[in-house]
Amino acid sequence: MERANLPLPEEDLGLFADFYELTMAQAFFNQRMFQPATFSLFVRNYPSNRGYLVAAGLRDVLDYLTKLSFSDSSLDYLRTLGAFSGDFLEYLSRLRFTGSVRAIPEGRIFFVNEPPLEVTAPIIEAQLVETFIVNQINLQTLLTTKASRCVWAAPGRVLSDFASRRTQGVDAALKMARCSYIGGFQSTSNVLAAKMYGIPPAGTMAHSFVSSFSTELEAFRAYAQAFPDRAILLLDTYDTAMGARQAVVIAKEMESSGHRLLGVRLDSGDFDSLSRQVREILDEAGLDYVRIVASGGLDEFELEALCKAGAPIDLYGVGTKAGVSADAPWSDMAYKLVCYDGRPVMKLSEDKVSMPGQKQVFRLSNSAGNFREDVIGLQNEAVDQAEPLLAEVMTDGRLCGTHPTLTETRERFESDFAKLDEKHKVLVDPPKYQVSSSDELTRLTAQVRLDLTKGAI
Amino acid sequence: MERANLPLPEEDLGLFADFYELTMAQAFFNQRMFQPATFSLFVRNYPSNRGYLVAAGLRDVLDYLTKLSFSDSSLDYLRTLGAFSGDFLEYLSRLRFTGSVRAIPEGRIFFVNEPPLEVTAPIIEAQLVETFIVNQINLQTLLTTKASRCVWAAPGRVLSDFASRRTQGVDAALKMARCSYIGGFQSTSNVLAAKMYGIPPAGTMAHSFVSSFSTELEAFRAYAQAFPDRAILLLDTYDTAMGARQAVVIAKEMESSGHRLLGVRLDSGDFDSLSRQVREILDEAGLDYVRIVASGGLDEFELEALCKAGAPIDLYGVGTKAGVSADAPWSDMAYKLVCYDGRPVMKLSEDKVSMPGQKQVFRLSNSAGNFREDVIGLQNEAVDQAEPLLAEVMTDGRLCGTHPTLTETRERFESDFAKLDEKHKVLVDPPKYQVSSSDELTRLTAQVRLDLTKGAI
Missing domain, CATH: 3.20.20.70 (Aldolase class I)
Structure with a gap:
């Protein structure tokens, strides 16, 4: 089983956050705002040429939430800034993550606007964890998706991760090994990653x-x-x-x-x-x-060209371009408040509108068991004959059950990928997979927008 | 002073390497090849639209070299692979970095083909450190260079690093804070980075x-x-x-x-x-x-457009696109053997030729003190009126002197940047700075090539 391998010393976890998470927390604290908030993670637009995304990064997020706290050294530092009150720092010294997490399991395929993760917790906690959560799920989703494109482009060939030296940092090198293995690579050149994740080393x-x-x-x-x-x-x-x-x-x-x-x-x-x-x-x-x-210089485009040309190459070492997801080194993944104290909320910012309420993603399949379309609905809806993708993985700050092994996650991806129509896998300009909003979500979105624009703001 | 903040637990440093570093080490060990080797780090081609590069990452490399060893847990893992001999693993258990490092200080400007770093050590040690060295210097050079372009594009404005959530991993987030500060940003949103590096937090x-x-x-x-x-x-x-x-x-x-x-x-x-x-x-x-x-969505191109248009914006939060160096997320930085046991060596691979011998970079200035041209020569050459850029920073595995503070490094960049002609700073298609090889290096290169191609291989 993959053991906890946090990318930071435990004592530093509390401070791996944007400063505004803490200033907002101080203001929430002053207002005695401790009610539960739900934040929803989602990608607004497909990165370049992507027709699907692969959920990854949840394991690191759960490890982080389990261990999150503020060390004395962290609190001492915050005190020196002169921005925070003594009682707030005292509150931080006792802070642990006590909320719940619902998520799409790692290795599953998801699409834009669908939340791979929702956090519900007292608003200070739920807000504070934004930076780490987006950092890890954004990266690992990008890398797994990229790797899966390489595997698809080179059918029957063996792919190995050679990216470590040119990934963007040490954490990314380890995550590339992990993510490329989920996406179908067979091995990694990184010995530490091989040890940490139980992946065969190669070189x-x-x-x-x-x-x-x-x-x-x-x-x-x-x-x-x-x-x-x-x-x-x-x-x-x-x-x-x-x-x-x-x-x-x-x-x-x-x-x-x-x-x-x-x-x-x-x-x-x-x-x-x-x-x-x-x-x-x-x-x-x-x-x-x-x-x-x-x-040397390989990515999914190069791999497809070589394989289609029939180049007699049995194994490919895939490095830099996959390891930095070179054609799409970032996504617009965001973590947005959708509910506070039972009240659904949304933002209306130009080009950045969010959908209110706690959500569920419903997947509909055809008679052959292949993916037909998804419906984004509210958490408590039921959609006939659909599979709900988000499951509760943490309740009151405690894990629900055990983590899947990396092999299980890899197999889950393989199984999902087999059910996705080939047209969504093509490397250039794939058509969009059908994702719609449920009537209830559409109604709620219209209602909240109306409330906001009719002057209630 | 910036304290050591390794991106990995000390006990894992030995294994953060490509598997081939270890298989080669086993073969060197069998052959009793313990003679000194020099490896030279360099970038072959400018990443997209870059007219200069900013040296960064040395501090992490020196911290790593100082702490490098193989923990019992690492050795136990290697033993399970069945690829290594008992006496070699015993050798690894005692391995420390005993070599020397010559480098261009962090914050200084350098150009393609110029080595920002050369390592001389018994070949097993010098080879083993490749993965970490390239990983860190490649990343930090890319990020510092990118940040400096943003600062240049927004004269008189205050820039703050807002990239943490979308950098490629946790290490990259911390390094972006550090590198953007070297490149002229004023603050970072990442609280841990602010604490680690002594940068003002913002948000x-x-x-x-x-x-x-x-x-x-x-x-x-x-x-x-x-x-x-x-x-x-x-x-x-x-x-x-x-x-x-x-x-x-x-x-x-x-x-x-x-x-x-x-x-x-x-x-x-x-x-x-x-x-x-x-x-x-x-x-x-x-x-x-x-x-x-x-x-939101800012990079040097957007900043330049806004500033030229006269948009009344005083401060910019610069995030994702700078934090992943989106238009140039990788460079072709490589670490190549240039000398073994006193014999200069090179590779002749198509498009990947390297230059033999231990090197020095000589910087020539004009009468106003501004940069005129660089000459890449051999280490022991003297070039009249030129400043040699590489200095010895580690001897026999020990640091020479103390680390500069981050503020000193930032000032060094500022000073160097002021001496670089504006034409090399333009955001699109800057002309190449004049870099030539010394006669001695040219002669040595021709001689080694001749020796190799006349059948001595």
């Missing part, structure tokens, strides 16, 4: 390994001796075709001692033509079992 | 604050009572012009109790026209001292 050698030896052949031989059953030789330090011929020499030496070269790796140049050239060199030497790995 | 209120009250006026009043000398009121929850008129009411109430409204914030809509409208409402009410803050 071969760098150019520096080759160039640290006097000759490429010596380098290959040294590596093959160290890893007689898992050696993958990097061919392009000097010249790929020449590297392939040196790899043949080593593979033959390995055969004579009862081993087999596992693979060779290309890391630059035109992968399509080079892979064919290398495949031919290997096959001519009777090394049809040696697999070809490619890495 | 106001969210729409949820306004909508949690029955009326906007009540919300404004409650906030003004809580923060009579630092209140900034958010105007656009329902309608910006109406919000401005409510803010006037509150500002007058504040005046009558001897306080002043600090500002109002716009967070949606057309900032140019809305800010003029709001300025007029405020000025007509005699509130010319109330400042206007804008936030």
